[in-house]
Amino acid sequence: MKTLVICSGGLDSVTLAYKIAKEHELMGLISFDYGQRHKKELTYAEKCANALGVSYDMVDISNVGALLSGSALTDDIDIPDGHYEEESMKVTVVPNRNAIMLSIAYGIASSRGAQAVATAVHGGDHFIYPDCRPEFIDAFQTMQDHALQGLSEIKLYTPFVNGSKADIAVQSAELNVPISDTWSCYKGEKTHCGRCGTCVERREAFHLAGVDDVTKYSDNDFWLEAIKRGAA
Numbered sequence: 001m002k003t004l005v006i007c008s009g010g011l012d013s014v015t016l017a018y019k020i021a022k023e024h025e026l027m028g029l030i031s032f033d034y035g036q037r038h039k040k041e042l043t044y045a046e047k048c049a050n051a052l053g054v055s056y057d058m059v060d061i062s063n064v065g066a067l068l069s070g071s072a073l074t075d076d077i078d079i080p081d082g083h084y085e086e087e088s089m090k091v092t093v094v095p096n097r098n099a100i101m102l103s104i105a106y107g108i109a110s111s112r113g114a115q116a117v118a119t120a121v122h123g124g125d126h127f128i129y130p131d132c133r134p135e136f137i138d139a140f141q142t143m144q145d146h147a148l149q150g151l152s153e154i155k156l157y158t159p160f161v162n163g164s165k166a167d168i169a170v171q172s173a174e175l176n177v178p179i180s181d182t183w184s185c186y187k188g189e190k191t192h193c194g195r196c197g198t199c200v201e202r203r204e205a206f207h208l209a210g211v212d213d214v215t216k217y218s219d220n221d222f223w224l225e226a227i228k229r230g231a232a
Contacts, residue, residue: 009044035065038188194219
């Protein structure tokens with residue numbers, strides 16, 4: 001299955017790229033500059049493409065992203081610390097982000113003769129991000145079947161959609177993914193902060209998976225406190 005992967009440079013999408021490279025035909029990686037406050041993650045996506053020997057395209061939709069205001073990922077709004085919780089982390093939602101990216105990726109995939117577009121949405125995203133849920137994936141597939149009818153038949157491949165972040169961490173180890181060449185932190189500093197929702201989730205995922213986390217964090221222990229507070 002000739003597949004294009006949407007890759008942010010994070011653990012999930014890089015692991016997905018390695019999975020596709022092993023199990024299918026990886027045609028290339030696509031990233032998006034949607035006006036996110038830091039571009040550091042995009043350098044890791046390009047690293048992944050280079051490591052796997054495939055093409056890399058960064059699509060600049062920052063002008064569109066500038067109109068999707070109100071998110072801590074694009075505006076001057078503090079990134080909340082702590083475990084993913086709906087009330088605190090919904091400030092990181094960029095409206096319709098995945099729908100926009102997937103639509104563009106499908107157009108590129110059709111023009112290149114791809115058979116699938118892959119994205120690394122997973123179960124931990126469901127309660128905060130509407131366009132990461134299985135219902136959205138199914139509906140988007142139906143929409144694209146109509147949009148490309150008679151032109152292309154392209155599958156939306158989401159192998160992690162019903163799994164956890166820990167499941168992805170397990171697969172990253174099985175696929176020998178270079179963990180240090182992935183970037184998750186929302187804050188874009190010199191090292192992972194260890195305190196934002198994505199850092200806490202990443203730290204917890206490796207712990208639950210029983211996989212050694214070689215990531216350098218500015219705060220190594222905050223995730224334990226955040227997990228306790230979340231469980232309280």
